[in-house]
Amino acid sequence: MLNEDNMETNQDVSEVTIYNCHGKILVWSSEDVQLLREKYRIVGSLSGCFPRKSRQNSQLGIPLNLSKIEAKFILNFVNSKMLDQSNFPTDVDLSGYKEKIKDERLKQYEIQKRLKQEQKLIDLDMMATDIKRGKQLKLEKQEKKNNLTKIDSIETSQPMATCPNPNIARVECKNTADSVCSMDMSSTAKAQHTVVDFEQFKLSEIEKVERYGTEQTWVRLPEKSQFDFRYPLLSSSDIELSADENIQYEVFRDLHHQGYFLTDGMKFGGHFLVYPGDPGLYHSTYIAYCVPFQKNLSLTDYSALGRLATSVKKTLLLCSLDENNDVIYSSIAWSGLA
Amino acid sequence: MKKALDESSLVLHDDEDIEFAQKLLDQRSGTNANELPSKGGAKLNYFRGTPEEEYRLEAYYQSQCKLTSAWKVRKLANLGQAEWRPELYVAEVIKQGKFMQTKCHYHHKGFFALYPEEALFLLDVGEIELTYKGAMLSMQDAYSLLLADSYGSNLCSIDEYLVYAHLSRIGYRVQRFSADTTRSLETNKSTNDTIVAKHEMSEDECTLSEEKEVKRIKLFSSGGSSQLSLSQIDYQPKLLHREWWITSAEDKDLLNHISFPECHHTPNQLATFPNFYDRKSNIVLKQQSMLFIPRQTTSYDCEVPRIWQERIHREDSHVKTTSRDDYSHPRSIDYQKLCRTAGNWGHFKRLVNEELIVKSNEMKWLHEIMWSGLEKPLLHCTDALNTQAILDKLNVCEATSTLKHDRTNSFVHTIRFNVYQTENMKAFRKTQPGKPFLRVVVTNPSVPIPTLNDITEIGVQSDGVPVKIAFVDSSKVLFFAFDSIQIPTDIVLG
Numbered sequence: 054m055l056n057e058d059n060m061e062t063n064q065d066v067s068e069v070t071i072y073n074c075h076g077k078i079l080v081w082s083s084e085d086v087q088l089l090r091e092k093y094r095i096v097g098s099l100s101g102c103f104p105r106k107s108r109q110n111s112q113l114g115i116p117l118n119l120s121k122i123e124a125k126f127i128l129n130f131v132n133s134k135m136l137d138q139s140n141f142p143t144d145v146d147l148s149g150y151k152e153k154i155k156d157e158r159l160k161q162y163e164i165q166k167r168l169k170q171e172q173k174l175i176d177l178d179m180m181a182t183d184i185k186r187g188k189q190l191k192l193e194k195q196e197k198k199n200n201l202t203k204i205d206s207i208e209t210s211q212p213m214a215t216c217p218n219p220n221i222a223r224v225e226c227k228n229t230a231d232s233v234c235s236m237d238m239s240s241t242a243k244a245q246h247t248v249v250d251f252e253q254f255k256l257s258e259i260e261k262v263e264r265y266g267t268e269q270t271w272v273r274l275p276e277k278s279q280f281d282f283r284y285p286l287l288s289s290s291d292i293e294l295s296a297d298e299n300i301q302y303e304v305f306r307d308l309h310h311q312g313y314f315l316t317d318g319m320k321f322g323g324h325f326l327v328y329p330g331d332p333g334l335y336h337s338t339y340i341a342y343c344v345p346f347q348k349n350l351s352l353t354d355y356s357a358l359g360r361l362a363t364s365v366k367k368t369l370l371l372c373s374l375d376e377n378n379d380v381i382y383s384s385i386a387w388s389g390l391a
Numbered sequence: 392m393k394k395a396l397d398e399s400s401l402v403l404h405d406d407e408d409i410e411f412a413q414k415l416l417d418q419r420s421g422t423n424a425n426e427l428p429s430k431g432g433a434k435l436n437y438f439r440g441t442p443e444e445e446y447r448l449e450a451y452y453q454s455q456c457k458l459t460s461a462w463k464v465r466k467l468a469n470l471g472q473a474e475w476r477p478e479l480y481v482a483e484v485i486k487q488g489k490f491m492q493t494k495c496h497y498h499h500k501g502f503f504a505l506y507p508e509e510a511l512f513l514l515d516v517g518e519i520e521l522t523y524k525g526a527m528l529s530m531q532d533a534y535s536l537l538l539a540d541s542y543g544s545n546l547c548s549i550d551e552y553l554v555y556a557h558l559s560r561i562g563y564r565v566q567r568f569s570a571d572t573t574r575s576l577e578t579n580k581s582t583n584d585t586i587v588a589k590h591e592m593s594e595d596e597c598t599l600s601e602e603k604e605v606k607r608i609k610l611f612s613s614g615g616s617s618q619l620s621l622s623q624i625d626y627q628p629k630l631l632h633r634e635w636w637i638t639s640a641e642d643k644d645l646l647n648h649i650s651f652p653e654c655h656h657t658p659n660q661l662a663t664f665p666n667f668y669d670r671k672s673n674i675v676l677k678q679q680s681m682l683f684i685p686r687q688t689t690s691y692d693c694e695v696p697r698i699w700q701e702r703i704h705r706e707d708s709h710v711k712t713t714s715r716d717d718y719s720h721p722r723s724i725d726y727q728k729l730c731r732t733a734g735n736w737g738h739f740k741r742l743v744n745e746e747l748i749v750k751s752n753e754m755k756w757l758h759e760i761m762w763s764g765l766e767k768p769l770l771h772c773t774d775a776l777n778t779q780a781i782l783d784k785l786n787v788c789e790a791t792s793t794l795k796h797d798r799t800n801s802f803v804h805t806i807r808f809n810v811y812q813t814e815n816m817k818a819f820r821k822t823q824p825g826k827p828f829l830r831v832v833v834t835n836p837s838v839p840i841p842t843l844n845d846i847t848e849i850g851v852q853s854d855g856v857p858v859k860i861a862f863v864d865s866s867k868v869l870f871f872a873f874d875s876i877q878i879p880t881d882i883v884l885g
Binding site: 072074075076077079081083084086087090091097098099100101102103104105106107108109110111112114115116118119120138139140141143147148150151154158160161164165168169172265267268269270271272273274275276277278279280317319320329330331333334335336338 | 415431437455465514520523524526527549869
């Protein structure tokens with residue numbers, strides 16, 4: 054079990070900023086998301102598209118959604134602040150931003166072009182021997198093909214009927230073979246020449262990198278706003294909890310301080326799912342169901358809750374607050390007499 | 392070579408910019424880094440705190456760190472662009488992106504538009520850059536600007552957006568809920584206009600189209616079946632090459648000045664017609680032409696929860712209305728009877744005149760009583776203009792309609808989205824969307840659970856299409872449905 058963190062003393066850690074957006078509590082900074090999870094064991098749930106693979110639901114991205122209870126807990130026990138981003142500051146002067154972004158993109162185009170060219174050069178150098186060999190082979194093939202066509206043309210122009218003496222014919226053939234050899238020599242010379250021209254080839258390849266212009270610039274679509282300074286500050290008391298939510302908050306606080314991770318329990322018919330470690334690595338062990346201390350539950354309720362919990366191999370925790378505001382936990386287990 | 396490059400403009404830039412550019416290139420889409428990481432093996436049941444667990448946890452956090460800090464990097468050429476228009480509650484498409492054609496619709500102001508949820512989703516996916524007053528908006532700004540607190544406004548609530556994004560991410564085509572007929576009309580316009588927008592007419596094309604029009608005029612005149620009285624036609628050369636359905640702002644103003652209290656036509660319904668006679672311009676009918684529009688045709692908003700009332704309206708368009716003069720019309724005389732009694736033509740004419748006088752006197756008397764105000768019938772003849780008016784007067788509509796019941800409370804439980812299947816399952820056409828695969832109602836914990844009455848209402852609205860209720864708790868979306876089933880009857884054989 055993880056040890057209880059003394060969060061009240063963690064004031065030296067960087068401040069977490071959470072945002073109230075139309076009634077939802079969101080976290081927009083990836084650093085804050087990591088900090089909340091790794092240090093403060095607040096999980097929440099991501100709700101944006103995953104940037105690199107947008108059209109799927111198994112892995113989501115920023116923003117992180119927090120429940121009201123989690124948000125209240127963060128504001129009370131974590132070095133944090135909450136801003137209200139429900140109203141966009143429409144009076145902010147946006148005239149300069151357009152030009153600024155345009156300039157930045159132009160600058161980025163220039164840099165990216167150079168970086169791409171550099172990368173291209175590195176790739177070409179790595180593959181230099183292959184490229185040279187390939188080019189040489191190609192050239193040789195081309196030359197051979199040309200020679201064959203030349204021989205064919207010689208043979209057709211000097212048919213056997215015109216030279217009755219076979220010796221003469223043989224000599225001529227030998228001559229043609231010599232000429233082929235000489236052509237081969239010339240082709241190798243040419244190949245060597247192409248090797249010399251490799252630098253020229255590299256130049257032409259680099260030029261290809263920038264052939265489509267500024268539209269090829271890679272840009273970043275930002276998640277976080279630049280107008281943080283315009284959003285009003287909210288306090289913990291601005292999050293209003295109902296009576297039921299108050300019980301949930303106390304239960305959350307108590308279980309969290311015992312070292313557990315808690316997530317939303319809606320999919321298992323409870324208020325929280327209680328994990329012994331990070332939910333990414335461990336299965337949850339309890340389903341926390343919060344009820345007022347004085348409320349009478351019917352037998353069918355007990356039966357339904359108990360059946361649900363056992364069927365998913367978890368333990369049901371019935372959580373209530375007693376008169377002294379202490380959290381009382383009780384559980385149900387099936388017992389059969391043989 | 393490399394040296395030559397190094398000596399070039401790179402040295403002029405800051406290290407920060409170069410680092411930023413390098414990161415952009417590293418994180419660009421289309422590289423191997425796009426694969427989703429593995430979940431890190433099977434989960435553990437118990438916490439034991441062993442070094443192996445710590446190692447796994449460390450690796451898990453590192454992979455999560457990479458995922459959450461990933462940048463949304465896109466190529467500028469693939470990005471569309473849209474400008475948010477807060478007064479119209481839509482984003483105007485300025486530049487079509489590579490993958491966003493399926494989303495936009497044609498706005499009546501004459502441009503392609505995106506609803507807030509569509510614009511936000513495309514921004515989230517990384518297919519457009521959204522601007523406001525020309526400045527690029529971040530995702531966080533767009534959440535503030537495009538979303539609303541509550542349901543039912545022209546903007547989209549955050550819960551609705553979460554449901555929309557959840558379905559859209561896995562390939563469903565999601566549209567705002569509306570009657571199918573109006574939707575197809577809207578998209579018809581858009582497709583026609585796309586052609587106009589994409590291929591702006593050059594001068595040559597103009598002449599071609601003029602030639603075609605001349606041919607059509609010849610055809611028209613050779614038919615000779617109906618000739619327009621050209622004296623009543625007003626030529627407006629300003630409207631050159633304008634699409635016939637578009638109505639200019641001046642026309643709308645003109646219409647607003649016409650005092651015609653009984654005519655309920657909205658200004659949008661005024662249409663300019665293609666001019667078949669003069670190939671240079673379209674024509675617009677004169678002001679007096681409004682008189683030719685039937686008085687009793689009413690225009691109304693196609694509001695779906697009032698679906699039954701809509702049906703009544705539709706029937707009304709076929710109902711013949713009777714006026715005060717109709718009762719004394721010669722049609723009401725029994726000519727056959729008079730014909731049998733009459734000896735000759737002159738006698739018959741005399742009898743008809745007498746009958747007319749009797750009828751008119753009789754009806755005058757009846758009218759005098761009816762219009763005097765002394766009699767208070769259940770339904771006054773002036774109220775009997777259409778079925779809706781009669782039902783309203785008799786309070787029948789109130790009694791039979793369950794839809795009007797407590798609308799303010801049940802407003803949150805109305806259908807929000809039409810969902811169509813993915814392209815792999817069924818081909819989708821915007822012009823003919825057909826019946827949706829399912830419809831979605833959005834709800835959250837702060838809203839009371841839909842009652843049986845709500846579910847019945849929703850079923851009526853849905854018109855036979857299955858309805859799913861999307862429950863949004865914090866950010867997770869759960870779908871559930873209420874299905875009526877029939878309990879099977881077991882028959883014991885033998």
